[in-house]
Every structure is written in structure tokens, then in C-alpha cells.
Amino acid sequence: MIRRHNQNRTIVLLVAPAFVFVLVFFILPLLFLLSQSVLPEDGGFTLTGYADFFESRVSRIVYQRTLKLGLIVTGICVLMSYPAAFVLARMPARRRSFLMLLVILPLMTNAVARTFAWLIILGQRGMINQTLLALELVERPVRFMYTETAIVLGLTQLFLPLMVLPLVSAMENIPDDVLEAARSLGANRLTTFLRIIVPLSSDGLVLGATLVFTGSVTAFVTPAILGGSRLLLMSTLLRQEAVILFDLHAASVVAVVMILTTLAVNLLLRVLRVQQV
Amino acid sequence: MVSRWMYVSLVILYSFLLGPFVIIFMASFGANANLAFPPQGFTLDWFANVFETSQFVDSFWISLQLGLSSTIVSLVMGMPVAYALVRFQFSGSGMVETVFSAPILVPGLVMGFAMLNFFVLLGDMHVMTTLFIGHTAILFPYSVRVISASLRNLDPYVEDAAVSLGANRLRGFLLVVLPNMQAGIAAAFVLGFITSFNNVPVSLFLSGPGVTTLPVSMLSYLEYYFDPTIAALSTLLVIFTVVLVQTAERLLGVSQFV
Amino acid sequence: MKRQVFVLLLLAIMALGLAGPAAVAQDTQTLTVSIWGFNLDVLEENVFAPFEEMHNVDIVLDTGNNSDRLARLQAEGENTDIDVVHFATQFTHIASEAGLLQPYDPDMLENLDEVYDWAQDPLGNQAGVGYTVNSLGLIYRSDLIEAGITSWADLLRDDVAGFVSIPEMSTTFGPAALIMIDRALAMGAMDEGDEPMGINYDADLAWEALPQLADNLVTTYIRSSELTTLVQEEEVWVAPYASFAIGNLMNTGHDLSTVVPAEGVVGQTNMISITAASEQAELAHAYIDWFISHDVQLAEALDLIDSPVNATVELPDEICALLTCGEMLDTMIVLDQAEVSDRLEDWLERWNEVMVR
Numbered sequence: 001m002i003r004r005h006n007q008n009r010t011i012v013l014l015v016a017p018a019f020v021f022v023l024v025f026f027i028l029p030l031l032f033l034l035s036q037s038v039l040p041e042d043g044g045f046t047l048t049g050y051a052d053f054f055e056s057r058v059s060r061i062v063y064q065r066t067l068k069l070g071l072i073v074t075g076i077c078v079l080m081s082y083p084a085a086f087v088l089a090r091m092p093a094r095r096r097s098f099l100m101l102l103v104i105l106p107l108m109t110n111a112v113a114r115t116f117a118w119l120i121i122l123g124q125r126g127m128i129n130q131t132l133l134a135l136e137l138v139e140r141p142v143r144f145m146y147t148e149t150a151i152v153l154g155l156t157q158l159f160l161p162l163m164v165l166p167l168v169s170a171m172e173n174i175p176d177d178v179l180e181a182a183r184s185l186g187a188n189r190l191t192t193f194l195r196i197i198v199p200l201s202s203d204g205l206v207l208g209a210t211l212v213f214t215g216s217v218t219a220f221v222t223p224a225i226l227g228g229s230r231l232l233l234m235s236t237l238l239r240q241e242a243v244i245l246f247d248l249h250a251a252s253v254v255a256v257v258m259i260l261t262t263l264a265v266n267l268l269l270r271v272l273r274v275q276q277v
Numbered sequence: 278m279v280s281r282w283m284y285v286s287l288v289i290l291y292s293f294l295l296g297p298f299v300i301i302f303m304a305s306f307g308a309n310a311n312l313a314f315p316p317q318g319f320t321l322d323w324f325a326n327v328f329e330t331s332q333f334v335d336s337f338w339i340s341l342q343l344g345l346s347s348t349i350v351s352l353v354m355g356m357p358v359a360y361a362l363v364r365f366q367f368s369g370s371g372m373v374e375t376v377f378s379a380p381i382l383v384p385g386l387v388m389g390f391a392m393l394n395f396f397v398l399l400g401d402m403h404v405m406t407t408l409f410i411g412h413t414a415i416l417f418p419y420s421v422r423v424i425s426a427s428l429r430n431l432d433p434y435v436e437d438a439a440v441s442l443g444a445n446r447l448r449g450f451l452l453v454v455l456p457n458m459q460a461g462i463a464a465a466f467v468l469g470f471i472t473s474f475n476n477v478p479v480s481l482f483l484s485g486p487g488v489t490t491l492p493v494s495m496l497s498y499l500e501y502y503f504d505p506t507i508a509a510l511s512t513l514l515v516i517f518t519v520v521l522v523q524t525a526e527r528l529l530g531v532s533q534f535v
Numbered sequence: 536m537k538r539q540v541f542v543l544l545l546l547a548i549m550a551l552g553l554a555g556p557a558a559v560a561q562d563t564q565t566l567t568v569s570i571w572g573f574n575l576d577v578l579e580e581n582v583f584a585p586f587e588e589m590h591n592v593d594i595v596l597d598t599g600n601n602s603d604r605l606a607r608l609q610a611e612g613e614n615t616d617i618d619v620v621h622f623a624t625q626f627t628h629i630a631s632e633a634g635l636l637q638p639y640d641p642d643m644l645e646n647l648d649e650v651y652d653w654a655q656d657p658l659g660n661q662a663g664v665g666y667t668v669n670s671l672g673l674i675y676r677s678d679l680i681e682a683g684i685t686s687w688a689d690l691l692r693d694d695v696a697g698f699v700s701i702p703e704m705s706t707t708f709g710p711a712a713l714i715m716i717d718r719a720l721a722m723g724a725m726d727e728g729d730e731p732m733g734i735n736y737d738a739d740l741a742w743e744a745l746p747q748l749a750d751n752l753v754t755t756y757i758r759s760s761e762l763t764t765l766v767q768e769e770e771v772w773v774a775p776y777a778s779f780a781i782g783n784l785m786n787t788g789h790d791l792s793t794v795v796p797a798e799g800v801v802g803q804t805n806m807i808s809i810t811a812a813s814e815q816a817e818l819a820h821a822y823i824d825w826f827i828s829h830d831v832q833l834a835e836a837l838d839l840i841d842s843p844v845n846a847t848v849e850l851p852d853e854i855c856a857l858l859t860c861g862e863m864l865d866t867m868i869v870l871d872q873a874e875v876s877d878r879l880e881d882w883l884e885r886w887n888e889v890m891v892r
Contacts, residue, residue, distance in 0.1 A: 008367070015357065029396065033394060080290055084287045102295065106295070109514060111492070112507070116511060123770070125312070157294070259387055262383070311767050311787070500760060
């Protein structure tokens with residue numbers, strides 16, 4: 001086959017262009033961002049930006065809310081996806097691949113289009129309120145817009161496919177024999193579910209949870225449209241600091257906190273995954 | 278094992294996933310200029326308005342250009358990386374994989390912001406160039422992953438046979454490997470294009486005079502008007518996507534790689 | 536066969552992608568204008584399209600609200616592509632202080648003489664020309680608020696709780712709204728026969744009441760267009776509104792009444808300036824001159840967009856009643872921008888503390 005040193009040269013030639021591209025055009029701006037967050041324009045190295053961030057009531061509220069909503073959205077996605085993913089995984093291949101296509105379709109439509117629908121559903125004259133009024137369940141329209149509920153609904157719709165897809169592919173790999181065996185050994189449905197299905201699909205669950213959570217805590221469009229200017233999340237706070245208040249130092253602190261949060265979640269869940277295996 | 282209530286959960290899941298699309302679809306034909314539900318009457322005016330609104334037409338071309346150029350470049354540069362990862366075993370391969378998956382780990386909004394600061398504000402780079410760079414970078418993970426998957430499906434001995442018959446490595450790749458990867462490349466292309474075409478976070482901070490991507494111009498339209506024009510445009514985009522994906526699927530069976 | 540079809544299809548899309556913008560690019564010069572994204576279709580018809588034709592020039596727009604565009608201009612400095620910029624006075628003031636603007640040359644503006652004196656050079660350093668005046672009054676749903684609205688302090692009332700919106704502090708009228716609420720609270724606490732009071736730029740009473748007001752709010756708004764959609768979708772019943780938005784607000788089809796509150800309305804001018812970096816000074820002057828000309832000012836007023844500053848423009852009474860016009864020009868309160876600017880940074884922080892939910 002190919003001689004050794006020749007092979008090394010080939011690998012370098014193959015990888016180098018793209019590697020340099022990512023390094024220069026992706027890593028470098030991020031390093032600059034990092035430096036911006038610790039080196040304000042006037043003066044040397046300081047961590048006051050971070051101290052300000054965690055001491056300010058506004059940014060603490062925003063950060064906590066972002067994490068809280070991320071957890072809620074992840075939880076709802078898990079609850080909604082688990083049983084459905086199990087059904088999907090047990091289906092005949094043909095029907096399943098059609099239904100999976102329908103799960104993927106929303107992912108291929110931009111977030112603005114998908115969030116727009118919620119304006120029609122949640123408004124004062126929206127679908128839910130018209131229904132509630134028609135059924136005489138309420139006397140006057142309920143406020144949904146510009147609430148955390150609206151953001152949670154929007155984010156859940158946005159990221160649900162990211163939970164369904166890994167769960168289905170994890171459950172596909174559970175052999176029917178295992179379930180049969182459990183049944184014949186006298187396990188009831190709940191026990192089978194908790195003792196067999198959940199552990200065997202935990203890989204998909206962890207992957208899905210990572211994707212949904214990190215997606216939710218960094219999404220911009222949904223909180224921008226459904227949350228309004230008072231109900232800020234990290235993403236909308238970043239934009240406010242950068243564009244409206246034009247405080248690039250504070251904005252870069254928010255940005256770095258966002259990166260660190262997603263990295264921490266990714267690491268944490270990766271560790272979880274390794275332990276389970 | 279599969280019980281009735283589990284089917285109910287399936288129905289709930291799908292109505293939640295697809296319900297909003299039904300509502301957008303209905304709203305795009307409604308005659309009322311507000312978002313009151315249910316839409317009244319029937320009109321095609323909102324579709325006409327999409328084409329009459331110059332910000333949509335202009336930004337559509339921008340997004341199309343951007344999607345095509347960044348997808349092509351990320352493929353051309355990503356393909357050799359995938360090839361190296363699949364065909365060779367080398368000590369740095371783990372690091373290479375990490376570097377190329379990094380753009381998925383970093384929030385798009387943060388990336389767009391970092392690029393605005395570094396390239397546009399500090400480096401005075403043109404916004405369109407910066408957009409192109411940003412989109413190319415976020416597409417690498419997809420290109421590398423999909424192409425790797427399609428390479429793994431290929432029998433390496435076919436290539437080796439070509440090489441042993443006297444073709445050099447490059448010719449072997451071009452004449453034997455590439456033609457057999459058409460479906461994988463098409464899949465990576467379609468996936469990459471759609472990812473770029475729909476991206477909001479990276480593009481959000483990167484707009485300038487005359488340069489705005491379609492999703493971002495949809496977002497800014499919403500800052501000015503709440504009328505069904507966005508619904509009509511969304512309906513058109515869904516059709517565009519379905520046709521694109523279906524064509525690729527029918528002709529090449531790309532879904533096996535996604 | 537199938538594959539060839541797909542490749543052809545891809546090639547066709549690519550050809551389209553590359554040819555499309557090329558067909559748009561022409562051999563004319565361009566003038567880049569930074570402006571709000573509001574009412575662009577009307578502006579296109581009244582202002583941009585005729586100007587493009589007259590001067591064989593392409594107008595490229597950069598849109599956003601004041602602070603958005605100012606931030607960008609500050610960041611780009613010498614490198615900006617923008618030639619002409621529209622700002623509210625307070626933002627022109629900041630841009631001018633930062634050296635981002637070049638002074639206009641009065642001799643190059645034929646129509647300047649027709650403009651009211653106070654709009655010819657609002658900042659006194661030829662940083663820009665005032666091209667329209669607008670005012671902040673109150674608007675409300677007369678079908679839903681039975682008691683009516685007469686004062687800025689009515690925004691605090693219980694019967695409107697949950698249906699109020701006010702402009703963000705970072706916007707043109709944010710400080711003005713707060714100062715007017717303060718004035719209302721102060722006047723409410725006054726005894727009969729007390730001296731008429733001036734403006735308290737510290738707005739202590741309003742700050743004290745702000746948490747209570749915050750509870751009444753649906754959300755705050757950044758653009759007047761957002762207020763329009765909030766009113767359109769029935770999320771908001773009462774709010775301070777800028778007069779240039781009246782046409783859009785009326786178009787929502789709801790029963791809306793405008794009020795000149797007991798404490799008065801706040802007026803301010805919007806200005807057009809030429810950026811320091813622009814190399815299109817001549818064209819930029821022509822653009823300003825066109826904007827303040829009788830014909831443009833009349834057309835903009837009749838479309839209920841911009842209240843005129845050109846003294847030769849005569850408007851029908853029913854149009855004048857909806858704009859910032861006639862008698863209102865004499866009675867409206869004009870805030871001292873220096874006083875506002877001094878407090879703004881501190882106020883933005885305090886504002887966020889109260890408003891964050």
C-alpha cells in the first residue's frame with residue numbers, strides 16, 4: 001500500500017486547508033471575543049465584566065430564567081417524545097420512514113416561520129382565546145403573549161424533533177427479544193419501561209437532552225418574538241447589550257457565559273453517558 | 278407492548294409538530310390583515326405582497342447565493358477531511374474531529390457576534406464576505422459527517438484496485454470514488470444548503486446596507502408588520518424545501534445519509 | 536438519467552443564484568441612506584424613487600431604530616458606507632459630538648429658506664437639518680376604556696392594568712414619556728392656585744411610580760411599528776404614541792382616540808445629516824434639499840407620515856389635526872436634549888432594574 005511518510009504528507013494536504021479555515025475564521029474571532037470580555041478598551045486585564053454580570057440583578061434574573069426555561073423545555077420534550085418514540089421505533093420500516101420525514105420537515109423550515117404560527121395561536125384574538133371564549137370557559141381573553149408560557153411553547157415546538165430523532169434511533173436498537181423476555185419473566189409494562197427501555201435508550205435521551213437544552217438556552221428568534229423587550233433571555237440580552245446599549249464589553253461577557261454554559265452542559269452529559277455505558 | 282395511549286401520544290406529538298404549519302398555511306390565504314383567528318375569506322394578495330416586497334426578493338437572492346457558495350466551499354474543503362478520517366488512521370484524528378465539530382458546539386448567535394466584532398468592526402471586512410465565512414464554518418460539521426458516512430459505505434478495495442492498476446491516488450479518487458459518492462454528496466449539499474438558507478443566529482448580527490439574509494429580513498419585517506405576508510412566505514418556503522428534499526430523495530435516495 | 540436531471544436542476548439553481556444579483560447591479564452611483572424601517576413603501580414612492588430618477592442614482596437603505604444605527608455608525612467610524620443618516624435630534628446630538636457627521640453647507644440647500652427657523656439648524660452647529668417634527672401624545676381604545684384618558688398619570692390606573700405599553704428608555708421618546716408622567720404626578724399633587732410648574736428633568740415622582748406602572752404594562756415597545764401591532768392584535772389599549780405612527784394606528788380599524796393630555800405633548804424634530812466619511816457630499820445635499828422641498832413635505836404629510844417643517848406647505852384641517860401641526864407647534868413641550876443626555880446612561884440602568892421581570 002502507501003508508504004508511511006508519504007501517507008502523513010497526504011493527510012496534512014487533505015486536512016490542512018479546512019483546518020486552517022476553521023482556525024483562522026472560526027477560532028480566532030472567538031479568542032478575540034474572549035479577550036474583549038477581559039480587556040476593556042481602557043485598561044488592562046480585569047474580570048470586572050464577569051463580576052458585574054453575576055452581581056447585577058438584571059443579568060442574574062435573565063440567566064436564571066434562561067436556565068429554568070431550558071430545563072422546562074427539555075423536560076416537556078422528554079415527556080412528549082418518549083412514548084411516541086417507542087411507538088415509532090416499533091413500526092414497520094416503511095411507515096416509520098414516512099413519519100420520521102414529518103419529524104424532520106419542521107427542522108428544515110426557518111425559525112421565524114415556525115414562531116410566527118404562535119402569534120396566531122396565542123394572541124388576544126388567537127386560536128386558544130377564541131376557543132376558550134366560544135366554550136365560555138373565560139370571560140375575557142387570557143394573556144399568553146409576552147409570557148414565559150409563550151416562550152416555552154415556542155421553544156418546545158422548535159426543538160422537539162431534536163429529542164425525537166435520537167430517541168427513535170436508540171430505541172430501534174432494542175431487540176424485540178429483550179422485551180419478550182422481560183414480559184415472559186413476569187415484568188409488567190411499567191417495570192419493563194423503567195428497567196429495560198429507559199436504560200437501553202439512555203444514550204439517545206442524553207443526546208436529545210443536550211441538543212434541546214443547549215438549543216433552548218441560546219435560541220434567539222422565539223424569545224425575541226414571543227417574549228418582547230421586557231422578558232429577556234441570554235440571547236436577547238446579548239443583542240440588547242450589543243446593539244441597543246452598545247456596550248461591547250458587557251455583550252462579550254454575556255456571549256462568553258453563553259458559550260461556557262453550552263460547553264459545560266455538553267461535558268456534563270458526555271460524562272453521564274460514559275458512566276452509563 | 279405498544280398500547281392505545283401510546284398512540285395518543287403519537288397524535289399529540291404530531292399535532293404539536295405540524296399544527297403550526299397548518300395554521301400558517303390557513304393564515305396565508307386569509308383575507309384579514311391581522312392575526313385574528315380563524316382567518317376570514319380567501320385571498321392570494323399576501324403571496325403577491327411577498328413578491329412585491331423588495332426586501333424579501335433582494336434577501337432571497339442573497340440567501341441563495343450565500344447558501345450555494347458556502348455549501349460548495351464547505352464540501353470542497355470538507356471532503357478531503359472526511360476522506361482522511363475514513364481512509365487513514367492517524368494520531369491527530371481525534372483532535373481533527375473535535376475541531377470540525379466545534380462550530381456545532383458554539384451558539385450561532387455568539388459566533389455571529391464574534392465575527393461582527395472581529396471581521397467587520399475590527400478588520401473592516403465586507404459583511405457579505407463575513408457571512409460567507411460564517412456559514413461555511415457552520416456547515417463543516419455536516420459536510421464532514423455526511424461525506425464520512427457515505428465513504429464508509431464504499432468498499433475501499435475498489436479504490437485500491439484502481440490504484441494497483443496504475444491510476445494514481447488522485448485519479449483513483451476522481452474516477453472511482455467520486456462517482457460512487459454522488460448520493461452522499463447530494464445529501465450533504467441539500468442538508469448544507471438548507472442549513473445555511475434557514476440560519477438566523479449567525480446571520481443576525483451580520484447585516485449591512487443592502488445585505489440581509491432572508492430569515493433575518495423576515496424577522497425584521499415582523500418588527501414592522503404583523504400581517505399574513507410572513508405566513509405566505511413561510512408557506513412558499515415549506516413548499517420549496519419539500520420539493521428540494523423530495524427531488525433529491527427520489528432521484529438519489531439521500532435520506533440514508535442524514 | 537435521474538442523476539443527470541438532479542445535476543441539471545442544481546446547475547439551474549446555481550445559475551439563477553449567480554445571475555440574479557448580477558442583473559440587479561447597474562452602472563449608476565449609489566447613495567447609502569440610514570433610516571428607520573418604518574413606512575418604507577410610502578417613502579419609496581414619495582421620496583426615493585423620484586430622487587433616484589432625477590439624479591440617476593441608486594439609493595441603498597440601511598434600516599434600524601436610532602440606537603441600532605448609531606451604535607453601528609460609532610463602531611464603523613471612518614469605514615462606514617453610509618452617506619446620509621436620519622436620526623431623532625438627541626441621537627444626531629450624540630453622533631455630532633462623536634465627530635461622525637460633517638456640517639452641511641447652507642448654500643447648497645435651495646429650499647432651506649422655506650423651512651421654519653427652528654428646524655433649519657436645530658443643534659446650532661450645522662450638524663443636520665430638521666426635516667420633520669413629531670410629538671408624543673396618548674392614544675387609547677375609546678370602546679374599551681369607558682372612563683376615557685386625559686392625563687399621563689392615567690397610565691397608572693387600575694382599569695387599564697395589563698393593557699398599557701410605553702416606549703423603551705433607549706428610544707427617542709423613552710425619557711420624554713417618563714418626564715411627562717412625572718409632570719402629571721407633580722401637577723396632580725399641586726394645590727389650586729399654585730404657580731404653573733416647569734419640567735423636572737430628574738423625574739423623581741415618575742421613578743417612584745415606575746414599579747407600579749411596570750405592573751400595568753403588557754410589554755414595552757422599541758419601534759412605533761411594534762405599538763401598531765400591539766394595538767392591532769388588541770394586546771394594548773392605551774399608550775403614548777409618536778405622531779408619525781398615526782396613519783398606521785388608524786389603519787388597525789379599532790376605535791382609537793388621540794388625546795392631548797392636560798400636561799401637554801412632547802415635540803421633537805428628526806434630522807438628516809451627512810456622515811463625516813461620506814464622499815458623496817453633493818448628492819447628499821441634493822437628497823436633503825429634496826426631502827425639505829414643498830412637494831415631498833406635502834406628499835409625506837398627506838400620507839400621514841411626516842409632519843412638515845416647510846412653511847410653504849398648507850394642509851387641510853383634518854390632516855393637520857392628526858399630525859404635529861398648526862397650534863400644536865406653539866404649545867408642545869420641547870425637552871432640553873443636554874439635560875436628557877446627561878441622565879440617560881444612569882436612567883438606562885435604573886430602567887432595566889425596574890423593567891426586568
